[in-house]
Amino acid sequence: MKILVTGGCGFIGSHIVDAYVEQGHEVYVVDDLSTGSIANLNPAAKVYEMDINADIESLFAETTYDLINHHAAQINVRTSVDDPIFDARVNILGTVNLLKAAVAHGVKRFIFASSGGAVYGEPEDYPISESAPLNPSSPYGVSKVAAEAYIRMYGRLFGMDYIILRYSNVYGPRQIFKSEAGVISIFADCILRDDTCKIFGDGKQTRDYVYVADVVQANLLALKSTSDTFNIGTGIETSVNDLIDIFSDLLGRDVTHSHIDPRQGEVLRNVLDVRRVFSQIHWQPRVGIKDGIVKTFEYFKKVSRS
Numbered sequence: 001m002k003i004l005v006t007g008g009c010g011f012i013g014s015h016i017v018d019a020y021v022e023q024g025h026e027v028y029v030v031d032d033l034s035t036g037s038i039a040n041l042n043p044a045a046k047v048y049e050m051d052i053n054a055d056i057e058s059l060f061a062e063t064t065y066d067l068i069n070h071h072a073a074q075i076n077v078r079t080s081v082d083d084p085i086f087d088a089r090v091n092i093l094g095t096v097n098l099l100k101a102a103v104a105h106g107v108k109r110f111i112f113a114s115s116g117g118a119v120y121g122e123p124e125d126y127p128i129s130e131s132a133p134l135n136p137s138s139p140y141g142v143s144k145v146a147a148e149a150y151i152r153m154y155g156r157l158f159g160m161d162y163i164i165l166r167y168s169n170v171y172g173p174r175q176i177f178k179s180e181a182g183v184i185s186i187f188a189d190c191i192l193r194d195d196t197c198k199i200f201g202d203g204k205q206t207r208d209y210v211y212v213a214d215v216v217q218a219n220l221l222a223l224k225s226t227s228d229t230f231n232i233g234t235g236i237e238t239s240v241n242d243l244i245d246i247f248s249d250l251l252g253r254d255v256t257h258s259h260i261d262p263r264q265g266e267v268l269r270n271v272l273d274v275r276r277v278f279s280q281i282h283w284q285p286r287v288g289i290k291d292g293i294v295k296t297f298e299y300f301k302k303v304s305r306s
């Protein structure tokens with residue numbers, strides 16, 4: 001297949017590109033390198049350094065793509081609060097721009113990276129299933145909900161298959177530790193610099209941490225699945241304090257950490273119900289949090305030495 005991956009120079013997108021290349025697909029990447037890096041990119045992929053809001057249709061003059069896998073986004077929740085117009089421009093209008101080009105050129109399938117951490121807000125029931133009300137608590141969450149709605153609508157109107165993957169907190173090699181997301185890579189970096197790991201509030205807030213290789217596997221299964229929306233997580237809640245304990249066990253010593261003021265508006269709990277994706281496409285996470293942290297830490301150790 002000829003596959004166009006947006007955000008293919010970023011953390012998750014670059015791993016997906018690797019897997020698609022390995023499966024023998026012809027992979028093309030659109031990325032403006034705002035947070036991604038060419039160093040992440042598989043050399044077998046052809047890259048167009050451009051904004052998803054630019055003239056995407058011009059890319060179809062050379063190539064007919066079978067599928068678009070859309071991972072490019074403004075991913076910072078705080079940026080979305082400070083500049084909701086920028087967030088909406090990238091995450092909503094950028095998606096519409098891709099969809100318009102996709103249906104005009106007969107793209108058969110559209111895969112989208114949505115956020116199970118952002119679209120539901122603070123629901124009443126946990127773990128959160130796909131049928132829970134969509135009640136985002138940030139402009140970022142609203143932009144993901146809006147993009148999802150556009151994708152379903154375009155899918156229905158133009159007969160294009162779509163798979164919406166609502167990720168929980170993804171972690172692993174290549175995650176940028178400078179962003180607000182990615183507490184595991186932030187802690188790995190702090191430990192390697194002998195710095196103190198800072199914990200917002202009491203550290204009891206929980207997330208559902210899913211390893212990037214498992215997310216890649218979902219993107220491989222999504223090449224064939226029928227149109228649907230799936231949570232992609234582990235169904236397991238891990239607190240920030242648990243993460244510190246796991247790092248301490250790994251190092252054989254207590255990780256230096258301190259508690260600072262809680263972040264205003266931070267969701268205290270998030271864990272996804274992943275039964276639907278298992279029953280429909282037999283996806284399930286395979287890497288547990290301890291093994292995932294070992295793999296991630298090894299990567300950051302290697303990078304810090306080079």
Ligand SMILES: NC(=O)c1ccc[n+]([C@@H]2O[C@H](COP(=O)([O-])OP(=O)(O)OC[C@H]3O[C@@H](n4cnc5c(N)ncnc54)[C@H](O)[C@@H]3O)[C@@H](O)[C@H]2O)c1
Nearest residue numbers: 007009010011012032033034035036051052072073113170
């Ligand atoms: N990391 C997570 O835990 C997580 C959780 C839920 C959903 N997601 C979603 O997964 C996708 C990938 O996230 P990530 O963590 O790999 O982030 P990332 O920042 O590493 O990747 C995003 C990529 O998109 C590119 N990009 C940004 N704006 C662009 C634009 N206007 N035009 C072209 N390229 C642009 C960036 O340069 C980068 O390479 C995003 O859609 C994000 O919302 C991530």
